[in-house]
Amino acid sequence: MNKNDRYVVNHPDGWAVKKSYADRASAIFATQREAELRAKEIVHNYGGGEVKIQDRHGQWRDSDTVLRHDPSVPRERKH
Secondary structure: OOOOOEEEEOOOEEEEEEEOOOOOOEEEOOOHHHHHHHHHHHHHHHOEEEEEEEEOOOOOEEEEOOOOOOOOOOOOOOO
């Protein structure tokens, strides 16, 4: 488990972004998609890690690895 990992979990007010072993949520959103995007943004800003997503019944349904941006690797550009 990486210290940058974040979890998207069901919350009474919607969907929460939490860090492991945290008592409080980092943020709460109305939709799971909003919470997932914010979790990925946080993990990216901290240098990469894992985002795990729960379904509404508390089961883990998905996880995504967010990689650290490496400026030495050129990005693909269409134009």
